[in-house]
Amino acid sequence: MxxxxxxxxxxxxxxxxxxxxxxxxxxxxxxxxxxxxxYKIDDYERKHVKNxxxxxxxxxYKYSQMNWNEVWMRPVNIQVKEEFEFYRERFExxxxxxxxxxxxxxxxxxxxxxxxxLIDKLAIDxxxxxxxxxxxxxxxxxxxxxNFIKGILSECSxxxxxxxxxMERDYYFGRKVKSQAKDLGYKVIDVNxxxxxxxxxxxxxxxxxxx
Numbered sequence: 389m390x391x392x393x394x395x396x397x398x399x400x401x402x403x404x405x406x407x408x409x410x411x412x413x414x415x416x417x418x419x420x421x422x423x424x425x426x427y428k429i430d431d432y433e434r435k436h437v438k439n440x441x442x443x444x445x446x447x448x449y450k451y452s453q454m455n456w457n458e459v460w461m462r463p464v465n466i467q468v469k470e471e472f473e474f475y476r477e478r479f480e481x482x483x484x485x486x487x488x489x490x491x492x493x494x495x496x497x498x499x500x501x502x503x504x505x506l507i508d509k510l511a512i513d514x515x516x517x518x519x520x521x522x523x524x525x526x527x528x529x530x531x532x533x534x535n536f537i538k539g540i541l542s543e544c545s546x547x548x549x550x551x552x553x554x555m556e557r558d559y560y561f562g563r564k565v566k567s568q569a570k571d572l573g574y575k576v577i578d579v580n581x582x583x584x585x586x587x588x589x590x591x592x593x594x595x596x597x598x599x
Contacts, residue, residue, distance in 0.1 A: 393486045397510055400486075400495045401596055404502030404569075405520040406527065406562035410579070414520075414589045415498040422598055425489050429482055429499030436481045445477040456543040460550035467557040468564070475501045500561070504568035518595055519569040520588070521562045523580040528555050 401424070403415050412428060419426035440448035447470050451459070460467075482501055489495050507517055522530075531537060537551070544550035569576050575595055577588055593599045 389483060390487070392491055393483055395491050396486045396489055396495055397483075397512065400497055400512075400516065402502050402507060402512065402517045403496070403498045403520065403592070404500065404504070404507070404517070405565060405576075406522055406558050407500055410585050410588065411498055411520050413585055414592060415496055417585075417589055418592065418596075418598070419496050422494075424494050424496040427485065427489065427495050427497045429485075429497060429501045432482070432485055433478075436478050439481070440477070447473040448477050456540050457545050457550070460540075460544055460553050461546070462553070464553050464556040464560065467553065468560045471557065471561055472503065472564070475503050476506065479503075479506050500565075504565060504572050504574055507574075508572050514573055514575070515595060515597060518575045518577065518592055519565060520577045520579050521566045523578065524555070524559045526579055526581050527558060527562075529581075531555065531558075 401418075403411055405411060412430075415428070416426060418424065437448055437452045440452055442449045451470075451474060478501060482499075486495065502517075504519065531554075541547035541550050566576050577591060579588065583591075590599075
């Protein structure tokens with residue numbers, strides 16, 4: 389890791405957790421309000437998968453060779469295990485993207501790739517890190533509204549089973565991330581629909597000492 393990345397990380401903010409519960413919306417609002425550079429990690433996933441190498445990134449490379457049916461019809465326990473491995477393999481690529489940002493402006497990073505175990509190795513101030521974990525019911529409700537889901541599931545041999553597997557994978561991924569975060573002393577917000585986007589954003593603002 390070069391000096392520039394270390395400098396950016398030392399004053400960056402991190403929002404991690406499971407997908408599909410308003411994480412991106414909140415991060416974009418915070419970036420606009422406080423004039424932060426927004427690093428949406430998901431935007432770089434295709435690039436990182438494309439650049440994966442069989443020996444260095446075996447799970448990422450394996451994923452690059454799979455179709456949606458192969459992705460979602462696997463046993464859920466294997467999906468969860470490989471998702472963690474995927475993010476571990478990818479983390480160096482995630483950090484390298486920080487070279488594109490200026491050291492003079494604070495970066496706010498957002499994405500499921502920010503596993504607590506990986507952030508902990510960077511010795512980041514815990515008041516700059518937060519995790520948002522949706523309830524299973526909230527997750528399914530909001531995933532069902534995403535238009536891109538139908539296109540992906542249409543490529544699966546059993547769309548209903550594929551969707552169930554997908555939701556189970558994200559649920560167990562979220563549980564493990566929450567457990568890791570709490571064990572390592574990071575703040576966790578449980579997202580169940582009882583608080584609005586604005587209310588959760590205020591919790592994050594206070595935790596980050598932005599207000």
